[in-house]
Amino acid sequence: MIDLRSDTVTRPTAGMREAMATAEVGDDVYAEDPTVTALEAEVAALFGHEAALFAPSGSMANQIALQLLVPPGDELLCDADAHVVTYEIGAAAVYGGISSRTWPAVGAQIDPDVVAGMIRPDGYFAVPTRAIAVEQTHNRGGGGVIPLSTLRELRRVADDHELALHCDGARIWHAHVADGVPLAEYGALFDTLSVCLSKGLGAPVGSLVVGSAERIARARFIRKRMGGGMRQVGVLAAAGRYALAHHVQRLAEDHAKAARLAEAVAPHGVLATAARTNIVPLDLTKHPLDAKALAAAAREQGVLISVLGPRTARLVTHLDVSDAEVDRAAEVLTTLLRA
Numbered sequence: 001m002i003d004l005r006s007d008t009v010t011r012p013t014a015g016m017r018e019a020m021a022t023a024e025v026g027d028d029v030y031a032e033d034p035t036v037t038a039l040e041a042e043v044a045a046l047f048g049h050e051a052a053l054f055a056p057s058g059s060m061a062n063q064i065a066l067q068l069l070v071p072p073g074d075e076l077l078c079d080a081d082a083h084v085v086t087y088e089i090g091a092a093a094v095y096g097g098i099s100s101r102t103w104p105a106v107g108a109q110i111d112p113d114v115v116a117g118m119i120r121p122d123g124y125f126a127v128p129t130r131a132i133a134v135e136q137t138h139n140r141g142g143g144g145v146i147p148l149s150t151l152r153e154l155r156r157v158a159d160d161h162e163l164a165l166h167c168d169g170a171r172i173w174h175a176h177v178a179d180g181v182p183l184a185e186y187g188a189l190f191d192t193l194s195v196c197l198s199k200g201l202g203a204p205v206g207s208l209v210v211g212s213a214e215r216i217a218r219a220r221f222i223r224k225r226m227g228g229g230m231r232q233v234g235v236l237a238a239a240g241r242y243a244l245a246h247h248v249q250r251l252a253e254d255h256a257k258a259a260r261l262a263e264a265v266a267p268h269g270v271l272a273t274a275a276r277t278n279i280v281p282l283d284l285t286k287h288p289l290d291a292k293a294l295a296a297a298a299r300e301q302g303v304l305i306s307v308l309g310p311r312t313a314r315l316v317t318h319l320d321v322s323d324a325e326v327d328r329a330a331e332v333l334t335t336l337l338r339a
């Protein structure tokens with residue numbers, strides 16, 4: 001099977017497995033795992049922040065960050081398609097007592113004035129807005145990259161209203177490679193970031209929350225409360241360190257593969273937006289096949305794709321799809337779309 005459903009389907013490479021097998025470990029709940037500590041220091045430094053905390057998943061990393069920034073009963077603003085309100089099954093409300101309000105989903109195209117207009121002024125028992133969250137790159141927004149200028153504007157909006165700014169940076173590595181923006185430049189714009197090792201970077205598990213030393217000390221408590229305190233987890237941190245050393249710059253290859261797939265399907269009028277990174281968003285509104293039918297027919301021919309809605313689907317390139325497999329997938333999909 002050629003699996004284009006997600007970049008989470010990758011398996012650890014031989015080099016990564018070797019790094020895991022030989023990792024030095026300790027009890028990380030006592031903060032005594034040297035490989036975890038090294039990974040946390042490395043990631044904090046990459047983003048120019050004081051500290052970072054290893055977490056089992058991107059969802060937990062996001063939710064720890066949101067609990068750091070928004071007290072119970074107060075409000076988070078994000079877009080309607082954001083992972084934090086779409087795929088984290090109400091965690092902000094359940095674990096943090098956080099109220100979320102969304103601006104209409106436009107993926108990576110954000111109008112900072114619209115966001116500013118949503119911030120609640122102090123007033124009669126109004127829910128206080130405390131934080132804004134954005135997603136870089138934007139998953140449901142077709143892997144779109146939020147321009148640096150927009151992020152700077154959002155930082156200004158947040159500062160003007162004394163709000164915190166969080167980045168769900170599960171795929172911030174892709175934005176860094178696509179736009180050439182240094183990770184530290186992104187880091188400087190946010191109070192907290194969550195970054196994933198288990199998406200495009202190909203590690204089996206792991207995300208980090210990045211922020212100030214004071215926030216990350218609190219994050220350690222929140223992680224433990226959520227059941228995310230882990231013991232000899234250096235075996236997983238070693239996979240992450242290997243991924244950072246070997247799998248960041250190669251993301252450009254995944255972007256090129258996505259561009260090839262996008263170019264192949266574009267003549268059939270199903271490309272939702274340009275493929276900026278490793279995601280090819282399909283819009284089948286005007287096509288006789290709906291998303292489920294296309295996915296089922298592609299599966300018959302050995303190609304797996306994601307169904308996101310009745311007429312929306314997604315192809316994702318990653319470490320485990322070769323150039324030849326991309327060509328084969330393009331052939332299968334174009335044949336089905338032509339029929």
Ligand SMILES: Cc1ncc(COP(=O)(O)O)c(C=O)c1O
Binds near residue numbers: 062198
């Ligand atoms: C943008 C984004 N944020 C967060 C996550 C959550 O990561 P996890 O599946 O590790 O909880 C994902 C997962 O695909 C994602 O795409």
